[in-house]
Amino acid sequence: MGEGMLSAIHGPADVHDLPADQLPELCAEIRRTLVDYGHVHGGHIGSNLGMVEATVALHRVFDSPRDRIVFDVSHQSYVHKMLTGRAAAYLDPEHHDVTGFTNPDESEHDQFVLGHTGTSISLACGLAKTRDMRGGHENVIAVIGDGSLSSAIAFEGLNNASEQGGNLIIVFNDNEMSIAEDHGGMYGPLARLRASGGTAEPNIFHAFGLDYRYVEDGNDVLALVSAFESVRGIDHPIVVHIHTRKGLGLPVEDAAANIATAEIAAGATDGGDTGTIMSASSCAASEETIAAISTTGADTTGATCATDPGTADDGDATVIAEDLAITEGRCEANHWQNPDSAAGKPLGARKHYGQLAMAALERRFASEPGLVVISPATPGSNGITRAFRERAGRHYVDTGITEEHAVAFASGIARAGGRPVLATSATFFQRTFDQLQQELALNHTPATLLDFGGGLSGADNTHSGAFDIVMFGNIPGLTCLAPTSGRAFLDMLAWSTSVANDGPVVIRVPGDAILGAERAGEIVDMTDHSTASDITDTQDCPWNRYRITHAGSQVAILALGNEYPLGLRVIETLAGRNDGDHAGIDATLVDPQQFSAIDADTLRALAEDHRIVVTLEDGQLEGGWGEKITAWYANAGLPHPVRVLNFGGTKEFTDRVPLADLNERYGLTVEQVTAAIRSLL
Incomplete structure (x- = not known):
């Protein structure tokens, strides 16, 4: 660890004790630390660089944890962590560790585990309500920005805050950006507020009945200290609008x-x-x-x-x-x-398959005016490049961080005869379950959802994709496809966006396991391309039937989506290769291709010459796909019993647990699956 000022900061009290003229020096050191940390560790560096001075000022003026500070999304809380006893994790990341988001288990200064957007004002309203009911006097501060204000729940929070009254300080970090560029009509009035020094009307915050202050230089720590001191202890809700520069400290x-x-x-x-x-x-x-x-x-x-x-x-x-x-x-x-x-490593699956999907769609734009790609503010994460967006023109819409609106918007496009493709992460689709069920599935509109990042991973507990099969697979009328190759993915996309399809479809974008197997030549494309053009002429989903990729006996491995490469390795090991003295088993391998319907004909046929059926899925088992296979066999009334083994994730939140460790925990390894099978034979 270094010998600078930051290493001597062990909590907010140390920030309080610094002479005011040393605060800019502290900010400069924090900024250098963030840049260095980004090179070694990576992370949400840009938003934190813009928030250095504001966070120092917050901890200079307010008394955390007595005064409660709620960071929206909380990916912009790195500086907050540095100032609340966790600086070592950024000065010496090889020997110290913190999560990428706020977490009360980590520090009493963190109010909530947060990783999704727009919720800070609502959470702060709740904290303030209880304070007022109990006769308390502490300050409650919500820090929102970096695009979060476009979320519907943020507006709901502003609406409630105004009526509730009482001390509530909303710090709006305006860095003129979301994750990509800002999109939406609200950003024009915000720009005019910036240009006028906070005096222009209409003022969106005044429209809610909220008091308002503006700080033009949101990277001037002394100006921010003065602004926060002026609102400390205020007896009504107020918005402090600060204009910051995202990524300040990176190259110009x-x-x-x-x-x-x-x-x-x-x-x-x-x-x-x-x-x-x-x-x-x-x-x-x-x-x-x-x-x-x-x-x-x-x-x-x-x-x-x-x-x-x-x-x-x-x-x-x-x-x-x-x-x-x-x-x-x-x-x-x-x-x-x-x-x-x-640097120098191949592109990961979500961006690789994402850019392939965009290229396939782009070739159709000239002849299909109703084909529209929608992204709720996260295009780059999914391979939707700036170059593509510029070429796509009106065929591309960034709705801002508005997943609920995006799904309803897609349903409206589809009802009018268009073909929308909505692309976002599995974890963010969770934010719009009601629209998935009501506006989309219940209305049976032909929108396509590209589900990125679905499945088990080493992600933070706020961004896990392990729940998508359970969520999507239990919505009536929603076709859920799980491709096991790039070709299958593009074929599914072509069909779902064609006139042959008349209902909503979610396609689980293949993950790194599939991409790795494709790059290694382990997955062989078995599609009959002589009939590939017929896919878009097929009214019924071409993937309703399970696909048997290797026919054997005794044991059938049903490997869904990303677990298909594991299924390949399991049947190879069971066959006797690299398997010690065990007798070989010629197991059947099945690619289910979808998780929205049971292929009863295939399951019944398997029961004729298979004693054991094994399901593999990289998601939560409880309420998931494999349990449905078990339930079908339990209730099918077959003449001979079939033993079903389900492998998948436990119903739990996991936080940055390496995928290899999760697979070991859940039995999703070749050794564990084959051992379980052999124990029953």
Whole structure:
């Protein structure tokens, strides 16, 4: 650990005790620490760099934890953690650890576990309500921004706060960005507020009946201290609107032109305080940069996949180049920064398959005016590049962080005859369950949902995708597809967005297990491409029937979606290869292809010459797909009993547990599955 000022900060009291003229120095040291941390560890660096001065000022003025500070989303809470006894995790990340979000188990200064957006004002209203009922006098502060204000629940919170009254301080961090650019009509009036020094009308906060203050330089710590002191102890709700610069401390845009294209392609850094890889201009990758990345030794295209879904105009190289285009300010790439150790590695599954999907859709835009891609503010995470968005024009809509609106919007497009494709993360689809059930499934509108990041992973407890099969698979009328290759994924997308499909479809975008198996040549494309054009002419879903990819006997392995590569390894091991002295078993392997309906004919046929049926799924078992297979066999009235083994996740929240450890915990390894099977034979 260093010997600077930050290493001597063990809690807010130490911030209170600093002479005022040392606060800018503390902020500068924190900013350097964040930049260095980003290179080693990665994370939400841009939003935290913009919040350095505001967080120092909050802990200078208020008395946490007595005064309660709620950070919306809480990905912008790194500085808060530094000032509340956890600086070592950022100064020496190899030996200390913290979560990426606030967590009361970590510190009494963290009010809630938060990772989704827009909830801070509502949570703060609840804290303030209980305080007032008990006759307390502490301050309650909600910190919201970085695009979160566009969430419907944020407006609901503002509405409630105004009527409730009492002390409630809402700090609105206006960095002129969401995760990507801001989208929506509310941002025009906010821009006019900034331009007028906070005096312009209409003022969205006044419209709610809230008091209002404006701080133009939200990165001036002394100005912020003064502003927060003026509202401390206030007896009514007030919004303090601060104008900050996201990513402040990262290279400025003009400096990017000085980085050689070859260095960018190689993932090189300049070795200085910033060391950040930058773009040629405007936080977007130049054509030269993309070309350089395409010709490096890194496998960026997935060309070694067993399936070749076609050449994408907007390929992996473009995605990688845009991810590397990190500068301060209004730059999408600075929202999430990968560690330097990730440089040169092939693109992960969600961005790889995402850009393939966008390329496939883009080729149809000219002839299909109703084909529209929708992203609720997270395009880059899913391979929807800036280059694609610019070319797509009106065929692409970023709704802001508004998943509920996005699903209803998609249903409206579909009802009018359009073909919407809504792309976001499994964890964010949870925010709109009611619209999935009511506006989409109940109305049977032909919208396509691309479910990214579904399944077990080492994610934070706020961003787990382990619940998507349970959620989607239990909504009536929603077709749920689980492709096991890039080709199958694109075929499913082509069918779901064609006129042949008349209902809502969710496609679980393949994960890294599938991509790794494709790149290794382990998954063989068995699609009959001579009839591939017929897919879009088929009214019934072409994947309703389970697909037997290897016919055997005694044991049948039903491996859903991302667990298909595990199924391949299980049947290989059971056959006797690399399996010690055990007698070989020629097991059947089944690719279910979907998890919305039971293929009773296939299950009944398997029962004729199989004693054991095994289901593999990378999601929660309870309420999931495998249990439905068990229930079917238990109630089918078959002449011979079939023993069913279900492998999947336990109903629990997991926090940054490595995927290998989760698989071991849940029995999702070759050794554990084969041992369980052999114990029954």
